[in-house]
Amino acid sequence: MSSTSEPIGLPAEVASDTKWNRETKVIALIAVAHFVSHVHIMLLPPLFGEVREAFGVSFIQIGLALTVFNVASALLQTPAGFLVDRIGPRVMLTGGLLLGAAAIAAAALLPGYWFFVISYGFLGVANTVYHPSDYTILSATVDHRRIGKAFSIHTFAGYLGSGVTPALVLACAAIWGWRGGFLFAAGLSFAIALLVIVAGSILPRVVHKPGQTPAKGPSSDGTKVGFGLLLSAPILRNLLFFFCLAMANGGIQTFTVVGMGAIHGTPFSVANVALSGFLLMSAGGVLLGGIIADRTPHHERVAAIGFACTSTMAILMAWVNMPAAALIGVMSLGGLLNGMIQPSRDMMVRAVTPPGSFGKVFGFVSTGFNLGGMVAPLLYGWLMDQGEPRAIFMIVVGFILLALVTAITRAKPPGNTAWTR
Numbered sequence: 001m002s003s004t005s006e007p008i009g010l011p012a013e014v015a016s017d018t019k020w021n022r023e024t025k026v027i028a029l030i031a032v033a034h035f036v037s038h039v040h041i042m043l044l045p046p047l048f049g050e051v052r053e054a055f056g057v058s059f060i061q062i063g064l065a066l067t068v069f070n071v072a073s074a075l076l077q078t079p080a081g082f083l084v085d086r087i088g089p090r091v092m093l094t095g096g097l098l099l100g101a102a103a104i105a106a107a108a109l110l111p112g113y114w115f116f117v118i119s120y121g122f123l124g125v126a127n128t129v130y131h132p133s134d135y136t137i138l139s140a141t142v143d144h145r146r147i148g149k150a151f152s153i154h155t156f157a158g159y160l161g162s163g164v165t166p167a168l169v170l171a172c173a174a175i176w177g178w179r180g181g182f183l184f185a186a187g188l189s190f191a192i193a194l195l196v197i198v199a200g201s202i203l204p205r206v207v208h209k210p211g212q213t214p215a216k217g218p219s220s221d222g223t224k225v226g227f228g229l230l231l232s233a234p235i236l237r238n239l240l241f242f243f244c245l246a247m248a249n250g251g252i253q254t255f256t257v258v259g260m261g262a263i264h265g266t267p268f269s270v271a272n273v274a275l276s277g278f279l280l281m282s283a284g285g286v287l288l289g290g291i292i293a294d295r296t297p298h299h300e301r302v303a304a305i306g307f308a309c310t311s312t313m314a315i316l317m318a319w320v321n322m323p324a325a326a327l328i329g330v331m332s333l334g335g336l337l338n339g340m341i342q343p344s345r346d347m348m349v350r351a352v353t354p355p356g357s358f359g360k361v362f363g364f365v366s367t368g369f370n371l372g373g374m375v376a377p378l379l380y381g382w383l384m385d386q387g388e389p390r391a392i393f394m395i396v397v398g399f400i401l402l403a404l405v406t407a408i409t410r411a412k413p414p415g416n417t418a419w420t421r
Contacts, residue, residue: 025202026141027150029195030134031157033093036192037130038161039168040100040123043185046166050178055113065120067374072124074370078230080128081363085356089133089140090196090203092359096129097193101186108182132363139350139358140204145294147350152290152343159283159339230364234352237406238365241345244403246372247379249338251396252278252314255380255389256331262389264321274328278335285339292340299344299351300407306341307404310334311397318393348407 044051044066052062084092100123107119134154142150172181196203229235256275260266292302313334316322322330353361380392 022202023142023146023150025199026137027153029199029203030137031153032192033097033196034130034134034154035157035161036097036100036189037127038158039165039185039188040104040127042162042165043104043169043182044120046170047173047178047181050173051116054178055116057113061113065117068117068121069124069127070370070373072121073127074367074374076125077128077132077367077370078360078364081132081360084129084132084136084359084363088204089136089359090200092129093133093137093203094193094196094200096126096133097189097196099123100126101189101193104182104186104189108179108186128363131366132359135346135350135362136358137203148293148295148343148347149290151293151346152286152288155342155346156283156286159279159286163279163283229354229357230360235361235364238349238352239368241348241403241406242365242368243372244368244399244406245341245345246369247376247399248310248314248396248403250372250376251380251392251399254377255384255392256317258384259389259392260317260327262384262387263318266321266327267324270324270327273324274331277328277332278338281332281335282339285336286342287339288336289340289343293343293347299347302344303341303348303407304404306337306344307400307407309337310341311400311404314393314396314400318390318397 044062048059048062052059055062080092103119103122103126107116107123110116110119135151138147138150138154169181169185172184176183253275256278257268257271260271260274261268289302293299296302313330316330317327349362349365350358379395383389383391383395
């Protein structure tokens, strides 16, 4: 049974083409929205220096804006998921894009440091809608035989947004100053919101049947819903899984350059090229992982292979002083396998989620990313201050192995789970 249905009264070939065309448009629209969400996330870091000077504050005070962003996202992402399931992902996605545009414009135009921090809090609220809305729309629209590829394109768009934003906003800032860079990002968000409004008729307004609202208590067939579902063992396992990924990736992406320099004396230029190889190959691995995810039901095995190789990469980085070419090659291969895990990660969440609950479930488990984003910089930064850079990579390995355990020991989803048929 597919998650979509063929239009009634059309020949099979025509119905198939119609469904394929709609799926393609939906995936493209959601990918563009996810791209914009990562532009929002990466907007401030390249402009730290200019923003700090503009307000006459310290780097820690500017960093507070990112902390407020993550705290708002962590606290409100699960409620946003409930709203997605209740009022529909299309409305929530449009609202998030508009709120994000307004928050960024306010950060650029309102005077004073505290207005900037408050604006970033609202940007964090806007950020809560993307994962619940995007994955709900994709799961309700795309045929189950292609859902892995759809997830991979969605994730790839986010990686792309993170990758191009530094160059994009720095170019804008060189012409119009940092406020101009922010206003450009606000205009981009507003334009995509208009696109969703104009072309959004292809998106589902709600994913449950007309007249049916998501239940708050146990369903008639005994399936857990609401908070009972979120606190069930399979969902909590996925929350831990996401937290482990955030802790591992936070160590590699943020502290590779300074860590390798402290341990082996690796030149910053070499470490940066190796890190770029990791990030670029991660994006390519996401697309490869989507193809694999559609061809196997054993997503935990895909994750296990990727984790085993990524942990090996981290161990080599900590203990082996590799030549530049070897370091770049090892990190690029590790990035490819790290990206390959991502679609299988999403498929594992999908497999344990009942119909009508994808917004709240993905909103809840994605909170693991925010929690990791708050803990990782503090923990790893403290280790650097203590002169223990090698410990960073060992902790990264520990979180990778914990993520591996949560993946390979997961219970097999029931055979009647709607998302797996």
